[in-house]
Amino acid sequence: MTEVLALLILLTVIAAIITVLTSNLLYAVISVGAVGFLLAIVYLFLAAPDVAIVQIGVEVVSLVILIRATLGREVQQLKTVHAVVGVSFAVAFVAVIGLFGIQVFNQFPEFGIPVMERFADAPALVYLQSGLATTGAPNLVTAVLLDFRAWDTLGEATVLFCAALGTAVVLRRNARIGRKKSEDK
């Protein structure tokens, strides 16, 4: 079980390496799609069906956005960095961050024991035990999202609304045409 999980995450890592190293933008978009869909399978193995469904839906939409931004534009072979100095500096930077990351990850508990087991009064345990009785939702992820932590979901909707508003403002056409007309005058 853990071996299958490790193998799937290893495939994800390989797809991510291809994404970063390829110089063609369209290839990078396609292989980042491979990363996302492999992760959806990993989430299924991690007993998270809701997250897997959302991941597939979001991945489809984000691939459409990325391909729409790539198509018809210059995606020619652009060397990522010419200078050897630049690459070695970047590798050193990432290695330093990685060393700090290994220090942090060594503090992590053993894989396979959920974080709620280590605290007697963890909120997740309360949700598991009283979720069905207090909210009536058998699926506890939706119970947490829409009932126990509904304020969090409201905040998420606010962030999403702000991002959509920003996208609409950046991509709008009318105001640009108007400005061009006034410049002509």
Added chain:
Amino acid sequence: MIFSLCLLLILIGLYGVVVSRQTLKIVISLLIMNHGVHLLLLLIGYREAGNPPIVDPAISIAEFAASSVDPLPQALVLTAIVIGLGVLALMVAFCVRLYERYGTFDVTEIRRLRG
């Protein structure tokens, strides 16, 4: 070991952000870092051979609570994935606008300041 693979995913994204010259490539690398963080959060809440956090009427609630994975990281990752999509759309919109202005995704060409 699985946590270290997850760290590797985050570091690959970081490397892509540092070395890329195309703005869209930087956005894609940030997307990979995003995926790595989501995977890390779900791995923390995983129970060995655990069940999905959906109440099974066949077993008692106490038994269910002892066999289910942690629902809280799953709910928060669900939120984070959707927010990631919104932020990605915003970043791609900036890239498209920069392309229309300068005719390239190359960050070394995008230098002029305009009012």
